[in-house]
Amino acid sequence: MPLPGTARALRLELKRNAVPYLLPLLAAVFYFNTLRTADGFPPVWTLRASVISDHMLFEFSAFAGGLAAWAGSREGRRKTLDLVATTSRAAWARLSIALAGTLCWLLLAFLAGVALLYGRTAFQATWGGPPLWPVFVGAAGVTVVSVIGFACGVFFPGRFTAPLVAIGTLLLYQAGMHAAQSLEPGQAAYALLSPADAPPIVDAGIYHHVPPDRAVVQVMLMAGIAVGLLGALGLAPDLRRLATARSLASVRGAFARGDSWLLRTIAVVLITCGAGMAATAVSLAGTAQPDTIAGGWEIPALHSSAVDRSLPAAQACTSLNVAGSAFQVCVHKAFSFDLKEVAAALKPVIAEIAGLPGAPVGASEVASISGGQTVMSGMAGHPPVFTFTADRVGLMFGQFLGMPDPAAWRAGFQMGLLDAFLTSQPGAGHPAGPTRSGAAQQAVENALLTAVGTSPSELGGGQMLNGRPNAATSAAISAATRRFLALSASARRAWLAAHLSALRAGTITPAQIP
Amino acid sequence: MNVTLTDVHRSFGKNKAVDGVSMELGPGVFGLLGPNGAGKTSLLRVLATVLPPSSGEIALLGRDPHMSAARRDIRRRLGYLPQNLGYYPSFTVVEFIEYFALLKEMPTSAVPKAVAAAVERVDLGPKAKAKLRTLSGGMLRRVGIAQAIVNNPDLLLLDEPTAGLDPEQRVQFRSLMRSLGENATVIASTHLVEDVGAACSEVALMSAGKIVFRGTPGELTARGEGHSVGDAPLERGYSAVLTEARS
Numbered sequence: 001m002p003l004p005g006t007a008r009a010l011r012l013e014l015k016r017n018a019v020p021y022l023l024p025l026l027a028a029v030f031y032f033n034t035l036r037t038a039d040g041f042p043p044v045w046t047l048r049a050s051v052i053s054d055h056m057l058f059e060f061s062a063f064a065g066g067l068a069a070w071a072g073s074r075e076g077r078r079k080t081l082d083l084v085a086t087t088s089r090a091a092w093a094r095l096s097i098a099l100a101g102t103l104c105w106l107l108l109a110f111l112a113g114v115a116l117l118y119g120r121t122a123f124q125a126t127w128g129g130p131p132l133w134p135v136f137v138g139a140a141g142v143t144v145v146s147v148i149g150f151a152c153g154v155f156f157p158g159r160f161t162a163p164l165v166a167i168g169t170l171l172l173y174q175a176g177m178h179a180a181q182s183l184e185p186g187q188a189a190y191a192l193l194s195p196a197d198a199p200p201i202v203d204a205g206i207y208h209h210v211p212p213d214r215a216v217v218q219v220m221l222m223a224g225i226a227v228g229l230l231g232a233l234g235l236a237p238d239l240r241r242l243a244t245a246r247s248l249a250s251v252r253g254a255f256a257r258g259d260s261w262l263l264r265t266i267a268v269v270l271i272t273c274g275a276g277m278a279a280t281a282v283s284l285a286g287t288a289q290p291d292t293i294a295g296g297w298e299i300p301a302l303h304s305s306a307v308d309r310s311l312p313a314a315q316a317c318t319s320l321n322v323a324g325s326a327f328q329v330c331v332h333k334a335f336s337f338d339l340k341e342v343a344a345a346l347k348p349v350i351a352e353i354a355g356l357p358g359a360p361v362g363a364s365e366v367a368s369i370s371g372g373q374t375v376m377s378g379m380a381g382h383p384p385v386f387t388f389t390a391d392r393v394g395l396m397f398g399q400f401l402g403m404p405d406p407a408a409w410r411a412g413f414q415m416g417l418l419d420a421f422l423t424s425q426p427g428a429g430h431p432a433g434p435t436r437s438g439a440a441q442q443a444v445e446n447a448l449l450t451a452v453g454t455s456p457s458e459l460g461g462g463q464m465l466n467g468r469p470n471a472a473t474s475a476a477i478s479a480a481t482r483r484f485l486a487l488s489a490s491a492r493r494a495w496l497a498a499h500l501s502a503l504r505a506g507t508i509t510p511a512q513i514p
Numbered sequence: 515m516n517v518t519l520t521d522v523h524r525s526f527g528k529n530k531a532v533d534g535v536s537m538e539l540g541p542g543v544f545g546l547l548g549p550n551g552a553g554k555t556s557l558l559r560v561l562a563t564v565l566p567p568s569s570g571e572i573a574l575l576g577r578d579p580h581m582s583a584a585r586r587d588i589r590r591r592l593g594y595l596p597q598n599l600g601y602y603p604s605f606t607v608v609e610f611i612e613y614f615a616l617l618k619e620m621p622t623s624a625v626p627k628a629v630a631a632a633v634e635r636v637d638l639g640p641k642a643k644a645k646l647r648t649l650s651g652g653m654l655r656r657v658g659i660a661q662a663i664v665n666n667p668d669l670l671l672l673d674e675p676t677a678g679l680d681p682e683q684r685v686q687f688r689s690l691m692r693s694l695g696e697n698a699t700v701i702a703s704t705h706l707v708e709d710v711g712a713a714c715s716e717v718a719l720m721s722a723g724k725i726v727f728r729g730t731p732g733e734l735t736a737r738g739e740g741h742s743v744g745d746a747p748l749e750r751g752y753s754a755v756l757t758e759a760r761s
Binding site for chain 1: 559562563564582583587589590592594596598599600601602603604605609612613614616617618619620622625661
């Protein structure tokens, strides 16, 4: 049975489309920009999926806009307007088939890229599943840019239309990214509506659901623009003739030549619906508020309270034997690939402080956002447990885009534990940030870090101090560090056992450190 | 009658491209002669439903092209070869012709045979799978003719159809026009009077948007008797009529 005429025409458009010729280039850009960036992130689904909007869309939108503009301008560039105008198939149908040919290739390429990204993540991830909203947003982004590019090509045919559209798309994307990075409540809705965005926090989607509100309005806006422009394509021949009409008779003639009034009515309805959807999305984005549960943004009219419920905790733990007692280290299952490294980093420091008053009996990862506030490393509970957040853990994965090397990561982790131990009072009921205070505390921390083989100078030293110490204070800290380090381990422990409360209270000076 | 024009005008600003043309045409090959800027292409574009007339009445294939449903029906039965054929370089010969067959809404099952027949009629069989970018100007002209005749049109409008064809192809094409004209109305605008003499049963000569002569090629030849400008009898007739119209 032969294919219907529309399907045969679509097959021709697919066969002779320009997109396949540029697929190798798109694949190369995808590899260098998107895939390598994703590989630098820990294999956490939400984090990996974020590259769809903040990297993948960047390259795809430029290609999609340019290639669609090239396809849309074909009749004008190749001077076939008269020829196709004498055929009986409606201009709208003809243009839609050409657009569909281009869009099919672009969406296929986009979905193939997503499949590769998600496929690699599926092999590496230890918890969770692929989020779909980023894919919807990405597909909507590719679609809307294609339709915009195609419409530009139809209405402004020329050899420069395609590159101009590609450049324009990149600029729009960059503007969105810039706006998103400095987004404050009450700012322009464009930042919220643009799919371009900065990467989310490392444990996004692990302890709390990621509210889909923003994604919903983004898809709504892009669908509205796409539908509206599709309607405008239905009026393309009329609009083209109107643009060249110089008299009332010409205007009448322009309307007398086009497609049937039924098609024109449908086109106007589509334009109206598209404009309505886009306007609704803009007005909804204007009501966005910071999400007080998991960070990000919520839109009251779209927000579901079910999303606000915390996800069930799922931890992976290992037990360390330190000085004859067990010390449990736990991370969220999503970060279980880092559990061994976390335990190995903490073990020597734990050995130095085990048994001292307020020394932690375990270490556990907690959500980096609680009640909309950023959580820092600290001590919690009684007996105390060192709590740390995923932004420390997740940094370990990958070596791309300036991620720290393993030694620096380990040093940072150890310093976090000592910060919490030397500054926090034991028995605090919830995670708390260290109180950055004394030079004596800094000297002790530097000595303990050095004792476990970590050089504090790698981390800049003086991290616990408020502000940059003056030369005299720095010299005092260095001297105290050397003295304390020169003590035997048992002497250090004995001094700490006796003076820990005073040290935490900030009543000891560097000169008093033996 | 397949074509009925009554006092048709078409202006571009102050320029009257078609100025009060009236005629009725049935099946046959109709030659449209005239100097550059005489209005031949504008008249063909009006007949091809690309341009609406500024005033006057038109009926094509018995239908009024102002009505969208009628216009669609006319376009299904229309073939048009523009003066400057635009084409898609990445398409093959067969694909380009098939594309236009589909745009003309031919029954899908009939398309492959119709395309193959059109390709054969313009003698492009060996190049059927060649991409258009690889073809010479003459071959591209034949592709244009093939797309115009693929739907076996009842009204075929050809603007400079033999431009770029070599003498052998031109002879073949005249034969093709004659055979098409047995059932359809073929209107061929041309500068080449020998095409008119060889293929057309009737001829009209346009000057400044008006039809200044209409008759058979023989009658046009007769008008040139005693006229000195022109190498061939038909050319002398052409020149004589034009000189008379301008005076």
